[in-house]
Amino acid sequence: MSPSPDATAGRTCPLRYRYGPQAIASAPARAADVLYVIGGLYGNVAALDVIEQMAAQETGTVTLCFNGDFNWFNVDDPGFREINARVLRHDAIAGNVEAELPVEGDDAGCGCAYPPEVSGEVVERSNRIHARLKATAQRHPDLLVQLAALPMLARYQVGDCRVGVVHGDADSLAGWRFAVDQIGRPEQAPWLAEAFGAAQVDVFASTHTCEPVLHHTAMPQGAVVINNGAAGMPNAGGALPGLITRISARPSPHAASHGAQVAGVNVDALPVHYNQARWLSLFTANWPAQSDAHASYFGRISGLRVTAAAC
Numbered sequence: 001m002s003p004s005p006d007a008t009a010g011r012t013c014p015l016r017y018r019y020g021p022q023a024i025a026s027a028p029a030r031a032a033d034v035l036y037v038i039g040g041l042y043g044n045v046a047a048l049d050v051i052e053q054m055a056a057q058e059t060g061t062v063t064l065c066f067n068g069d070f071n072w073f074n075v076d077d078p079g080f081r082e083i084n085a086r087v088l089r090h091d092a093i094a095g096n097v098e099a100e101l102p103v104e105g106d107d108a109g110c111g112c113a114y115p116p117e118v119s120g121e122v123v124e125r126s127n128r129i130h131a132r133l134k135a136t137a138q139r140h141p142d143l144l145v146q147l148a149a150l151p152m153l154a155r156y157q158v159g160d161c162r163v164g165v166v167h168g169d170a171d172s173l174a175g176w177r178f179a180v181d182q183i184g185r186p187e188q189a190p191w192l193a194e195a196f197g198a199a200q201v202d203v204f205a206s207t208h209t210c211e212p213v214l215h216h217t218a219m220p221q222g223a224v225v226i227n228n229g230a231a232g233m234p235n236a237g238g239a240l241p242g243l244i245t246r247i248s249a250r251p252s253p254h255a256a257s258h259g260a261q262v263a264g265v266n267v268d269a270l271p272v273h274y275n276q277a278r279w280l281s282l283f284t285a286n287w288p289a290q291s292d293a294h295a296s297y298f299g300r301i302s303g304l305r306v307t308a309a310a311c
Contacts, residue, residue, distance in 0.1 A: 014111065017099065017173035019152055021199035024164040027155040030091070032063040035158050037165055037228065037245040039067045039095070039207020043074030043083050044232030045282065047242045047274040051231065052086075054270070057253050065154055067207055068095020068167035071133060072232075073293055075286050080136045084143045094150040095167045095208065096174045100130060101137045102148035113174035125292040132292075155201070159249040161263035162201045168208045170195035178227050179209035189218065196223050202263045205245050212236060212243055212269060214258055224260050226267055232274075234303050242272035276303075 038051060055062040070087045074080050096111030109127035137144050152173045156163040169175030170192075176182060177191070196204075196219060204225045212229035216222065229235040231242040236257075246252055249265045259268030283301055287293035 014174075017096070017111070017113075017152070017168075018171065019173070021164075021170045021195045021197075024153055024155060024166070024170070024199040024201060027151075027153060027164075029155045029157045029162070030063070032156045032158050032163075032247075033060040034058050034062045034246065034248040034250055035156055035163065036062060036064045037067055037205040037207075037226075037247070038064060038231045039069065039167065039205075039228050039245075040210060040230035040232060041066065041070040041083070041087070042072035042230065042232040043070070043079060044242070044274065044279055045074070045079065045082055046276075046279040047232045047272050048083065048086060050272050050274045051244060054254055054272070058250070059253070060248075060250055063156070064090040065156070065165055066090060066092040067154070067165050067205065068093055068173075069097045069207065070095070071097050071101070071137075072129070073283055073286060073297075075129075075132050075136050077136060077139060079282070079286070080133075081140060081143065084140070084147070088143070088146050091154060092150055093154050093165065093167060094147070094152055094173065097130065097133070098147045098150060099152075099173060101134055102144050106131060106134075111174055113168075113172075113176065115176055122296055125296045128292045129296075156247075158247050159263070159265045161203060161247065161265040161267075163203045163205060163247055164199050164201035165205045167206065169206060170199055170204060174208065176209055178204065178206045178213060178215075178225050180211045180213045180227075183213060183215045183225060192217060192225075193219060203247065203267055205247070212240075212258075214260060214267075214269065216260060222260075222262055224262050224267060226260075226269065228269060231272055232279075233297070233300055240271055241276075242274060243269045244272055246270050 100111040110130035154165040169177040206227045213227035215225040228243045228245045246268045256268035
């Protein structure tokens with residue numbers, strides 16, 4: 001007997017999320033001078049304001065690629081409309097949040113494919129958060145059409161550096177193998193080497209797991225995985241604000257929290273110093289005390305605690 005949808009919603013990774021590294025290798029490469037990879041905006045319009053301001057301060061042409069979960073807390077109609085209208089002017093790929101918005105039914109729940117160590121209560125709250133967001137999305141059919149057309153991955157050429165942009169990992173939109181507690185395990189090394197070779201990239205830029213990662217491989221060419229954690233929430237024990245990934249041969253006008261050099265370009269994590277008071281006000285207007293998102297995320301958003309329980 002197969003499990004009921006209620007038992008698997010939010011836990012399983014739908015087959016339609018699978019692509020594999022060969023799909024990244026065959027994707028058309030877009031040239032970029034300065035590439036910002038922005039994962040996990042989570043509906044934070046205050047963070048989006050700052051990211052656009054940061055891009056405006058760059059020298060050269062800046063490509064913004066939102067690699068999923070730019071929606072989440074923005075369940076109010078104006079907030080949903082603003083985030084999507086602004087993000088979809090740029091490059092974007094789907095995260096599980098966006099991938100599940102146009103889908104009929106809720107068998108996959110939020111689509112996060114949470115690992116077993118995440119509690120059932122967190123998963124259930126995430127499914128209910130997504131259901132509320134999905135109801136909002138249904139009132140914006142023009143945006144829903146655009147979200148349904150988003151690809152699951154993107155490929156860029158930044159100087160001599162080949163970049164694969166994904167939401168989850170090299171295999172799946174909701175994969176967790178680029179998570180901080182997974183990527184450094186010795187048993188992952190053969191899979192990771194094979195993924196880089198099959199994808200034909202020097203850098204994987206991801207998000208999804210909501211914790212920042214910069215992993216240097218043992219491969220001779222010095223390939224790295226960079227996971228920006230979240231652009232719209234605090235990272236690293238609450239000591240850092242949002243983070244985005246910047247990839248360019250040009251020097252950055254913004255100080256990086258950490259980074260690496262790969263194939264002659266800088267691969268950096270840049271802090272996003274958004275207006276915290278404004279974001280708390282917007283968040284609590286939609287998600288007051290006792291609400292699902294408040295229970296799961298307020299501690300992190302307020303800087304009181306950080307957990308990895310996110311999509």
